[in-house]
Structures are given as structure tokens and as C-alpha cells.
Amino acid sequence: MNKRTAIALSDRRESKGFTLIELLLGVTISVMIFLATGSVIALLFRTDIKSKNIESLEQTKNNLSAELTTSARWGELITIIGGQELIVDSSRYTLLNGKILKNNEPLTSDDITITRFEIKDFSNSTKLKSLEIRIDMQNKNFTSVKDTFNIVVSQRQREFDK
Amino acid sequence: MNKNNKWAMALSESDESNGYIILEVVVFAMVVLSVVPMISFLLRRTAQSRFESRAAALLQEGMEASYNIFMSNWDAYQVDGTYHPGKSVTNKWVLFSGEQQNLETLFTRSITIKKACRNNNGQLINNQEAVCIGIRDSDSRFITTSINWEEQGKPKSLEAKILLTNLNE
Numbered sequence: 001m002n003k004r005t006a007i008a009l010s011d012r013r014e015s016k017g018f019t020l021i022e023l024l025l026g027v028t029i030s031v032m033i034f035l036a037t038g039s040v041i042a043l044l045f046r047t048d049i050k051s052k053n054i055e056s057l058e059q060t061k062n063n064l065s066a067e068l069t070t071s072a073r074w075g076e077l078i079t080i081i082g083g084q085e086l087i088v089d090s091s092r093y094t095l096l097n098g099k100i101l102k103n104n105e106p107l108t109s110d111d112i113t114i115t116r117f118e119i120k121d122f123s124n125s126t127k128l129k130s131l132e133i134r135i136d137m138q139n140k141n142f143t144s145v146k147d148t149f150n151i152v153v154s155q156r157q158r159e160f161d162k
Numbered sequence: 163m164n165k166n167n168k169w170a171m172a173l174s175e176s177d178e179s180n181g182y183i184i185l186e187v188v189v190f191a192m193v194v195l196s197v198v199p200m201i202s203f204l205l206r207r208t209a210q211s212r213f214e215s216r217a218a219a220l221l222q223e224g225m226e227a228s229y230n231i232f233m234s235n236w237d238a239y240q241v242d243g244t245y246h247p248g249k250s251v252t253n254k255w256v257l258f259s260g261e262q263q264n265l266e267t268l269f270t271r272s273i274t275i276k277k278a279c280r281n282n283n284g285q286l287i288n289n290q291e292a293v294c295i296g297i298r299d300s301d302s303r304f305i306t307t308s309i310n311w312e313e314q315g316k317p318k319s320l321e322a323k324i325l326l327t328n329l330n331e
Contacts, residue, residue, distance in 0.1 A: 033190070040197050047201055058215060069222075122227070122255045124234035130226060130255055149216075152223040154230040 020078075032063065051099075053145045057137065060112050064100065065151050067107060068133055072153040078129045080119045086133070093117075113140050118147075130154040158159070217320045218311045223247065224273050224307035225322055227255040232303065236328045241303065245249060245273045270310045278302035278325065286325075301328045 018026070068086075072078060075088035086093040092103055095117035099106040108114055116136035123130040131153055138146035227247035227248040230239055239245065239257050246262035247255060261272035279294035280302075281287050287296050 037193075040194075044201055045195060061215070065219075084176060120253070122249055122253055123230055124254050125230075128233055130230035132223075150223065151219070151221055154224045154226040154233075156229075157233050 033044070040112070047156065050142070053142050056109070056111060057139060057147050058144060060108055060137065061135075061149055063079050064107060064135060065149075066149050067102070069153045072131055073156050075155065078131070078155060080121055080131070081119055083120065087130075098140075108137070111140050112137050112144045128155045128157055139150060213268070213311065213313055213318070214320070216266065217311060217318075220265060220269055220271055221307050221309050221320050221322050224271055224309075225305065225324060228257070228273055228307070229257050229304045229324070231257060231303070231327065232326050232328075236301075239275060241275045241277045243275055245272065245275070246271050268311050272308050274306045274308075275303045276306070278304060302326065303328075 036093075071088045071091055075091075077087075077089055079087040081087065083096060090103075092101075093107075094101050095114055098115070099108050099111035100114050100117055101107065114135060114137045114145075116134060118134040120132045121129055121133075122132055132153075133151040133153070134148070135151070136146070136148045224247050231247075243259070244261055245257035245259060248258050248262075250256045257273065261270055265271050277294070277310050278299040279287055279296050280299050281296040286302075303326045305322055305326060306321060308319060308321045310317065310319045312318065
């Protein structure tokens with residue numbers, strides 16, 4: 001065989017393609033990379049959803065804290081009924097069907113379920129009330145996303161004895 | 163083709179294949195290095211806001227309990243002291259001596275009471291100093307609530323101060 005034919009044959013062998021082992025290895029590595037990338041994307045997606053649900057819960061907590069604190073702090077007459085109903089002047093706060101209602105209007109959104117609404121009085125005098133309000137809540141669609149918090153609020157003195 | 167040309171061809175092909183491999187590794191590393199910090203940032207940010215939210219709630223509890231205690235009994239506790247809030251056996255707010263540690267396993271809470279110091283015009287001065295260079299106002303108290311905790315080895319704190327004035331006999 002002359003040199004030119006030998007080189008042509010050698011080149012043809014080199015350009016014929018991959019061996020079976022190379023092909024299997026390539027496919028395996030590709031599948032592993034796809035699986036890893038897919039898992040990372042799924043994790044990112046789940047983390048984003050969980051993060052949004054936690055933020056929604058935090059927002060509800062902030063809204064309830066602001067509403068109940070302002071109402072009780074500056075109210076003139078505070079009454080607790082059965083430890084689960086709070087009346088501040090003309091506002092009535094109750095728990096019904098997983099929502100906290102103010103005068104029968106919901107204060108919490110549809111995606112949050114309130115599982116406990118409890119009010120206790122720790123005041124040192126009969127003139128000024130000091131309340132501890134305990135609220136348990138969870139996300140309706142992701143029940144693992146939940147929170148419990150206490151709001152402590154003291155009625156402010158508006159009349160003085162001097 | 164002589165030996166040298168064959169070597170040159172073989173080297174050239176191996177150079178091209180090395181170049182592709184390096185490029186793939188670089189792209190993959192870039193993707194991983196951008197995604198992983200993003201995930202850990204999201205998780206850390208969620209955890210941080212919950213710590214601060216809990217600390218703020220404990221701070222409010224201290225302030226509100228102190229307000230009710232002093233408005234009910236102005237001379238119940240000595241000034242220039244450090245206390246923490248709690249509940250008595252009769253379900254009333256009380257102050258206990260010293261700071262409160264391991265609160266919710268993470269926080270330290272303390273309430274300090276100081277008398278206010280005023281000048282001849284009735285304005286507040288030197289309200290944090292031990293020595294009052296004006297007139298001590300026994301009917302005014304500064305109540306300072308502090309919450310301290312550690313996050314990833316770094317100390318964090320929240321503080322709130324209110325001025326209570328006794329206008330009752």
C-alpha cells in the first residue's frame with residue numbers, strides 16, 4: 001500500500017464515528033447533567049413559592065398586629081368574651097371559619113387559615129387593660145407554612161386624676 | 163505523511179477537543195455559581211426577616227407590659243435598675259430583676275428604668291447619665307427595652323425607649 005492510500009484509510013477510520021462505549025458514556029453524562037439541572041430548577045421554583053407563602057403569612061401577621069394594637073391601645077372600653085372574642089368600643093373581633101372578622105368583615109385573606117385566636121388579660125388595674133392576643137395561622141395550600149405569634153398591647157390612659 | 167505531520171495532526175485534534183471541554187466546564191460552573199447563591203440568599207433572607215419580626219414582637223411585649231405596670235403603680239420598681247417582664251401567679255404583668263436570657267432559645271431581653279433629668283425650663287437634659295446636672299423629675303421615667311441575639315455569629319439588637327409621665331396623684 002502506498003503512503004497516500006494508507007493516510008486516506010487512516011483518516012476514514014478516524015472520521016467514521018464514535019465507539020459504542022464513547023456513545024454510552026456521552027449519553028450517561030448528558031442524562032446526569034440534565035437531571036442535575038432539572039433538580040436545581042425545580043428546587044429554585046419550590047423555594048420561590050415557599051418564600052412567597054412565608055411572605056404572605058408575614059404580611060398577614062403585620063396587618064393583624066397593626067389593627068389589633070391600634071384598636072386596643074386607643075380604645076375606651078375593652079371587653080373580652082370567652083377568651084375568644086374581643087370588643088373594643090364598637091369594633092368586634094371574632095374567629096369564624098378560619099378567618100378573623102371585624103364586625104363580620106374578614107381581616108385575613110383567603111389563602112391564610114387562622115387556627116387559634118385567644119385573648120388573655122394580664123392588666124394590673126381595672127382601669128387600663130393589658131392584653132396578650134395569641135394567633136396561630138397557616139397557609140391554606142401549604143400547611144407546612146405556619147406561624148404562631150403573640151400581640152401584647154396595653155390600653156393607654158386618656159383621663160388623669162389630678 | 164511522515165511521523166511529524168501525524169503528530170502535528172494528533173496534537174491539533176486533541177487541542178480542539180480540550181478547548182471544547184474547558185468551554186463546557188466554564189459554562190456549567192457559571193450556571194452553578196449563579197444559581198446556588200441565589201437559592202441560599204432567598205432562604206437566608208426569609209430566615210432573617212423572621213428573626214427580626216420575632217424580636218420586634220418581644221420588644222413590644224416588654225414596652226406594653228412596662229406601661230401597664232407603671233400606670234397602675236408608679237413606684238412599684240426602683241429606678242436605675244435592669245428588669246425583664248413576666249407574669250405573676252395571679253396572671254398580672256410583673257417585672258423580675260435582671261435580664262432575661264435564652265428567650266425563645268435565641269434572644270436576651272432587658273428593661274432599664276431611669277429617671278428623667280430636666281433643666282429650669284422643664285426641658286429634658288442628660289437623660290442617660292447617672293448624674294443629673296439639672297432637676298431630677300420623679301414623675302417621669304425613661305423605659306428602655308432591649309432585645310439582643312446572634313445571627314450567623316454576628317450580634318444583632320433592637321431597642322425602643324418611651325418616656326412615661328405620671329399625671330395622677
